[in-house]
Amino acid sequence: MIIFNNDKTYYGILAKKCRALLVSLLFISVPWTVTAAPVSVDFGSLDFSSSGQGMWGSGSAPGLNIDRFLGVTWSETAKVGGITGEISSTSISWPHPHTPSGWECHGFACLGGHFHNSGGIHIHTNTLSVDTRTGAVLDVSTSGKVGFQFGLQADSGSVNTDVQFNADLMVPQPGNLSFGDFFNLNPNSSLAGGTLSTNFPELSVNLDAIVGVRARVDNAQACLALVGCTAKASTGELGFPDQTVPIISFNDPGSPGEIKILGLLDPALFQFDSEISIPGAVPGSSLGGVTVHVPDINATGGVSGNKLVASGEDDLIKLTADLDGLALAPFGLPGGGVSFNAGILSVSADLIDIDMGPILKIVQDFEFTPSLMVDLLFDKPVLIAGLSGPQTSWSGLWDSLPDIALLSQDTLITPTFSVEGMFSNNTLLGIDGIFQLDILKASFALEALGFSFDLGELGPLFQILERTNLFNTPPLFSNTFALSGFNSIVGKSFLITVPEPTAILLLGFGVALVGLRRRKLVKELY
Numbered sequence: 001m002i003i004f005n006n007d008k009t010y011y012g013i014l015a016k017k018c019r020a021l022l023v024s025l026l027f028i029s030v031p032w033t034v035t036a037a038p039v040s041v042d043f044g045s046l047d048f049s050s051s052g053q054g055m056w057g058s059g060s061a062p063g064l065n066i067d068r069f070l071g072v073t074w075s076e077t078a079k080v081g082g083i084t085g086e087i088s089s090t091s092i093s094w095p096h097p098h099t100p101s102g103w104e105c106h107g108f109a110c111l112g113g114h115f116h117n118s119g120g121i122h123i124h125t126n127t128l129s130v131d132t133r134t135g136a137v138l139d140v141s142t143s144g145k146v147g148f149q150f151g152l153q154a155d156s157g158s159v160n161t162d163v164q165f166n167a168d169l170m171v172p173q174p175g176n177l178s179f180g181d182f183f184n185l186n187p188n189s190s191l192a193g194g195t196l197s198t199n200f201p202e203l204s205v206n207l208d209a210i211v212g213v214r215a216r217v218d219n220a221q222a223c224l225a226l227v228g229c230t231a232k233a234s235t236g237e238l239g240f241p242d243q244t245v246p247i248i249s250f251n252d253p254g255s256p257g258e259i260k261i262l263g264l265l266d267p268a269l270f271q272f273d274s275e276i277s278i279p280g281a282v283p284g285s286s287l288g289g290v291t292v293h294v295p296d297i298n299a300t301g302g303v304s305g306n307k308l309v310a311s312g313e314d315d316l317i318k319l320t321a322d323l324d325g326l327a328l329a330p331f332g333l334p335g336g337g338v339s340f341n342a343g344i345l346s347v348s349a350d351l352i353d354i355d356m357g358p359i360l361k362i363v364q365d366f367e368f369t370p371s372l373m374v375d376l377l378f379d380k381p382v383l384i385a386g387l388s389g390p391q392t393s394w395s396g397l398w399d400s401l402p403d404i405a406l407l408s409q410d411t412l413i414t415p416t417f418s419v420e421g422m423f424s425n426n427t428l429l430g431i432d433g434i435f436q437l438d439i440l441k442a443s444f445a446l447e448a449l450g451f452s453f454d455l456g457e458l459g460p461l462f463q464i465l466e467r468t469n470l471f472n473t474p475p476l477f478s479n480t481f482a483l484s485g486f487n488s489i490v491g492k493s494f495l496i497t498v499p500e501p502t503a504i505l506l507l508g509f510g511v512a513l514v515g516l517r518r519r520k521l522v523k524e525l526y
Contacts (some may be wrong), residue, residue, distance in 0.1 A: 038170040038186070043491045045192060046165045046372070048419040050485035055157035055198060055425060058481045064154040071147010071210065080140050083223050085132035093125040131228055138220035144213040145242050150206075157201040161308065161483065163419055164193040165372045167398060167491075174497040182385055182403040189372045189398050196308040196368055200297040206249040212242030257294035265454075275320075288357065291318040295362050307369040313430060316360045320434070323354040341447070349442040353460075359432040363472060368483055370421035372398040377416070380408040406498050415491040423483035429473040437464040 054061045098104065098116040105113040116122070170186040177183065215238045223229035246263040249255070257272035258265060265271065275289035293315040301310025341347075373396065381390030383405040390407060398417070441459035445452050 038172045038176075040168055041171055041492075041494045042168040043415070043417070044166070046167060046417050046489050046491075048163045048165070048370075048417075048486045048489070049161065050419075050483065050487075051158075051160045053159045053161070053423075053483055053485050055159055055201075056477070056479065058484060060485070061158035062156050063158075064152060066150070066152040068150050069145075069147055069210070070150060071145065073143075073145045073147075075141075075143040077139060077141040079137065081135060081137040083133050083135040083137050083221070083229070085134050085223070085225060087129060087131045087133065090128045090130055091125055092128060093123050095121050096124045097121045130226075132225050133223040133229060134225045136220075136222040139218045140215070141218070142213070142215045144239075146211050146213075147209075148247075149208045149210050149244070151204075151208075153202070153204050155199060155202045158199045159366070159423065159483065160195075160197045160199075161368060161486075162195045163191070163308070163370045163486070165370075165417070165419070166190050166192045167372060167417065169401075171494055171496055174499045177406065177496070177498045179407060179498055180383070180405050182383070182405045184403050185401050187398050187401045191303060191306055191370065194303050194308050194370070196299075196301045196310040196366060198297070198299045198310060198312070198364070198366060200295060200312075200314070200364075202251070202296065204249075204251040204253070206252060207247045209245040209247055210242055211245070212240060214239040214241065251294060256296065275318075288319070288321040288355070291320075292316075293318070297362060297364050299364055299366060301366070307367055309365075309367050311363070311365045313361050313363040316362055316429075318357070318359045318434075320355040320357040320436075323356060344446050344448045346445045346447045346452070347442060348445075349440070350438060350460075351440060353438040353441065354436070356433070356435045358470070359434055359467070361430045361432060363428050363430045365426045367424045368421055370419050373418045373420050374398045374401075375416040375418070376401075377414045379412040379414075380406075380410075382406055382411060406496060409498050409500065411496050412493050413496065414493040416488055417491055418488040419486040421483055422480050424480040425477065426475045427477040428475045431470045431472070432467055433470050435464070435466045437462075439463070 052061055053059070098121070101117045103113055103115050167187070167189040169188065172183055217235040219232045220234070221229055221232050246260065249260045249263075251257055252260070255265075259269050259271060261269070270276070272292055272294045275291045277289050278287045295314040295316055297312040297314045299310040299312030301308060376394045378392050378394075381392055384391045384394055385403040387394075387402075394402070396402075438460035439462035441457065441461070443457045444455040446455060447453075
């Protein structure tokens with residue numbers, strides 16, 4: 001009888017062998033079961049820009065640019081005159097008697113000749129050139145441009161944006177992944193910087209006269225029979241190149257808001273940004289003034305929290321009451337102003353000027369909230385949470401990447417970044433109050449033949465200017481829309497690896513080995 005007792009029994013020896021085998025398997029499989037920290041992938045600073053987008057709605061800002069010539073241009077060449085006749089050759093022969101006999105020299109230094117007898121006769125022949133050309137000829141070329149140049153530029157209002165994002169994610173270590181198991185890349189992004197600028201709608205018009213005439217004479221030649229022809233000659237260019245004479249312009253870059261006639265300001269015309277005085281009952285007095293401005297709001301701003309903001313304002317209409325004129329009018333006085341002429345010099349002066357009133361202005365507030373978008377491209381199909389079947393691409397918000405599962409050992413992922421976002425425009429009217437006190441100021445002008453030319457101003461010697469906002473109206477225009485036109489950026493690719501299932505193979509091998517050892521042990525015991 002066999003007694004199974006302690007470690008010497010069959011089951012004791014078998015248990016001891018199994019424990020040793022399991023320890024070996026666990027030791028081999030340790031690298032695949034220890035959790036390792038994921039690796040960070042930093043895509044650096046991502047810079048996006050968009051320009052010329054509409055201020056009032058999605059898409060590019062519509063504009064108008066007309067530069068048209070109304071007139072005539074020419075460039076002609078003509079041949080004038082003519083030459084008749086030609087150069088012809090004529091042979092002349094005559095008899096020549098010889099006396100006395102002997103050698104007769106011909107040619108230079110008697111290099112030719114002949115011998116003859118006295119009384120002999122022979123015929124001499126010479127060839128003569130006859131020039132019968134008569135007349136004159138020349139090539140005349142002329143070019144020029146005469147007419148009007150009309151220009152019109154209009155901008156409906158545009159938005160320019162620069163956005164900088166920082167982005168990164170975490171790639172799991174191979175030991176933490178298995179085929180078909182879902183995981184997340186833990187993406188992260190932050191708005192690192194940016195600018196937002198706008199250009200208010202603009203309109204400019206110009207009409208110019210253009211005059212230019214040029215002429216040139218080439219290959220001039222005159223001929224006279226039996227005398228010959230002169231050498232061909234040219235006169236060079238005559239006349240003058242194109243000359244531009246401004247006729248009328250409005251809001252050109254050098255004179256915003258101004259109307260010019262023949263390149264000069266005409267005081268008889270209404271001018272933006274110039275006060276229109278309201279005369280009082282007393283000659284020379286003023287009750288106030290009205291000033292109409294051409295708004296030009298170019299707002300500029302930057303990052304505020306998770307968005308870009310910008311705002312701007314500009315005056316539209318200024319209404320002022322001349323308090324000193326109103327106060328002195330009941331006494332028959334023209335207020336604090338005096339004016340006089342010294343020849344062609346005109347001087348206007350205010351000893352004291354007190355103005356106050358409202359200013360109507362346009363106010364614009366802009367906001368842009370950008371979002372970092374991404375298109376992921378997988379070089380091998382993967383499973384994406386929420387989608388059925390293997391996928392090779394995914395698009396959406398960077399911070400909302402879904403869980404994915406790998407189906408291949410190595411998968412290369414390439415991100416392409418872009419920006420989307422909503423832009424808001426709130427345009428409204430504001431009312432400001434102004435109080436202005438000027439002490440001793442003067443203006444000078446030259447007046448002659450019905451024209452007046454401003455020479456400038458002097459002073460004021462002392463001034464107090466206070467301006468404050470009284471209230472703003474509700475938005476006259478309010479719209480929120482998608483801002484487009486941004487560039488895309490291809491980020492660096494990164495690789496995710498899933499280990500081979502070696503642990504399963506080792507476990508199968510260990511089970512088989514246990515079976516073999518059991519048989520050998522049974523044989524040893526029996």
